[in-house]
Amino acid sequence: MRPATVAAVLSPYAQGPHAGDRRDGDSKLEEAVGLARAIDLDVRWRQSVPLRRITPATLIGKGVVERVRIAVEEQGIGLVVVDDKLTPVQQRNLEKAWNTKVIDRTGLILEIFGARARTHEGRLQVELAALDYQRGRLVRSWTHLERQRGGFGFLGGPGESQIEIDRRLIGERIVRIKRDLEGVRKTRAVNRSGRKKARLPTVALVGYTNAGKSTLFNRLSGADVFAKNLLFATLDPTMRVIKLPGGRDCVISDTVGFVSDLPTHLVAAFRATLEEVVEADLIVHVRDIAHPDSERQRADVEEVLAALGAIEEGGGTPMIEALNKIDALPVEQRAILQSRTAVGPERARQFPVSALSGEGVEALLLAIEDLLGKDAEAREVSVPLSDGATIAWLYRHGEVRSRHDDGEVARLTVALDAAASAQFERRQAESGTR
Numbered sequence: 067m068r069p070a071t072v073a074a075v076l077s078p079y080a081q082g083p084h085a086g087d088r089r090d091g092d093s094k095l096e097e098a099v100g101l102a103r104a105i106d107l108d109v110r111w112r113q114s115v116p117l118r119r120i121t122p123a124t125l126i127g128k129g130v131v132e133r134v135r136i137a138v139e140e141q142g143i144g145l146v147v148v149d150d151k152l153t154p155v156q157q158r159n160l161e162k163a164w165n166t167k168v169i170d171r172t173g174l175i176l177e178i179f180g181a182r183a184r185t186h187e188g189r190l191q192v193e194l195a196a197l198d199y200q201r202g203r204l205v206r207s208w209t210h211l212e213r214q215r216g217g218f219g220f221l222g223g224p225g226e227s228q229i230e231i232d233r234r235l236i237g238e239r240i241v242r243i244k245r246d247l248e249g250v251r252k253t254r255a256v257n258r259s260g261r262k263k264a265r266l267p268t269v270a271l272v273g274y275t276n277a278g279k280s281t282l283f284n285r286l287s288g289a290d291v292f293a294k295n296l297l298f299a300t301l302d303p304t305m306r307v308i309k310l311p312g313g314r315d316c317v318i319s320d321t322v323g324f325v326s327d328l329p330t331h332l333v334a335a336f337r338a339t340l341e342e343v344v345e346a347d348l349i350v351h352v353r354d355i356a357h358p359d360s361e362r363q364r365a366d367v368e369e370v371l372a373a374l375g376a377i378e379e380g381g382g383t384p385m386i387e388a389l390n391k392i393d394a395l396p397v398e399q400r401a402i403l404q405s406r407t408a409v410g411p412e413r414a415r416q417f418p419v420s421a422l423s424g425e426g427v428e429a430l431l432l433a434i435e436d437l438l439g440k441d442a443e444a445r446e447v448s449v450p451l452s453d454g455a456t457i458a459w460l461y462r463h464g465e466v467r468s469r470h471d472d473g474e475v476a477r478l479t480v481a482l483d484a485a486a487s488a489q490f491e492r493r494q495a496e497s498g499t500r
């Protein structure tokens with residue numbers, strides 16, 4: 067494994083007359099650090115800076131630029147993330163001032179998506195967004211160079227300057243990707259239904275950045291992260307096979323986190339990285355229940371999942387919520403939450419946990435097992451229509467998904483949990499010996 071890049075995160079926030087600005091600034095910084103960690107940056111220095119006015123050349127003011135310069139030098143920082151939008155000129159000026167690489171928020175998010183896009187479609191979609199971003203940089207950052215060079219254009223056609231060639235190449239690549247995407251979309255549905263049958267049941271963890279998905283992922287898989295990372299360095303580190311309490315295996319996947327104020331031109335790329343969620347057998351929505359925006363975040367996540375067709379009213383993939391970070395709640399609030407989820411209608415849907423301490427995680431695992439159990443044991447059975455007792459038994463103990471009566475027999479697709487399934491085997495064996 068290559069050593070992690072030592073990074074600094076600088077999070078500018080608009081400072082107005084509101085008392086909440088400071089806290090907004092803090093949670094914005096926290097999120098930015100969470101994003102940086104998502105691509106394994108080793109964040110050694112972080113700071114949130116109020117932006118009273120914008121300095122055109124560098125976005126942030128002179129004093130802050132100098133403070134960062136010192137930190138970069140002292141800590142051996144190789145990359146500074148500026149959690150805002152930088153123009154190409156600002157980015158270049160900061161790189162010069164700090165003598166280090168600088169990326170802005172969009173650049174960081176694109177890095178994450180690029181590292182995490184798993185499907186062909188996801189990769190195409192991310193590349194499309196990245197090219198678009200690059201093209202924007204190219205146009206503006208090269209303009210003055212071009213003027214200096216006088217536009218010889220000896221590399222291209224008549225009168226074509228380097229920037230125009232680059233722009234044209236990017237444009238051509240974009241056209242090609244768009245065409246590929248069309249093709250991928252057409253075959254997607256077919257592939258999906260074919261794949262779903264042969265594999266282990268999959269649980270996808272979704273939620274906002276910093277909700278605790280990765281912490282829960284590690285907790286659920288009981289992983290000694292360090293050792294595992296070394297062992298499986300070449301495997302996808304965001305998927306693991308875990309053993310459920312009852313002994314069954316399932317795959318658990320840690321997905322790309324939702325990001326607050328996602329730049330609109332990155333929405334398609336983000337959704338593409340969530341493709342795998344659509345194919346999951348169960349979605350666990352990890353929520354930071356101690357976050358002040360917890361409810362709004364929940365609504366956001368559900369809206370996106372619904373738009374992807376991952377969850378639907380009265381169908382689709384089952385979803386439960388892990389209400390994470392209960393250890394960070396005030397004692398009374400936590401008690402209320404725990405009693406509500408112990409008896410209320412939320413009982414089967416919401417599970418208070420602390421990924422950090424492990425509290426509640428066993429109950430969550432049992433719920434996962436229960437929900438997967440129903441799905442995985444779906445099977446097809448044929449019962450003589452004369453055997454009304456068995457048919458009635460299947461309706462009572464299982465979930466009948468489909469039924470075709472075919473002459474003398476009823477052909478049923480029925481989902482049975484492990485216990486019901488065993489019982490059914492016994493019934494069949496008994497009726498066979500009669």
Ligand SMILES: Nc1nc2c(ncn2[C@@H]2O[C@H](COP(=O)(O)OP(=O)(O)O)[C@@H](O)[C@H]2O)c(=O)[nH]1
Pocket residue numbers: 100273274275276277278279280281282323390391392393394419420421422423
């Ligand atoms: N207090 C508390 N902090 C947690 C808990 N779970 C995760 N965190 C912290 O929240 C931050 C983000 O966690 P992480 O797992 O990286 O979130 P992700 O972005 O959703 O993968 C880290 O600083 C974790 O230590 C929890 O149950 N309680």
Ligand SMILES: [Mg+2]
Pocket residue numbers: 104279280281323
């Ligand atoms: Mg994570």
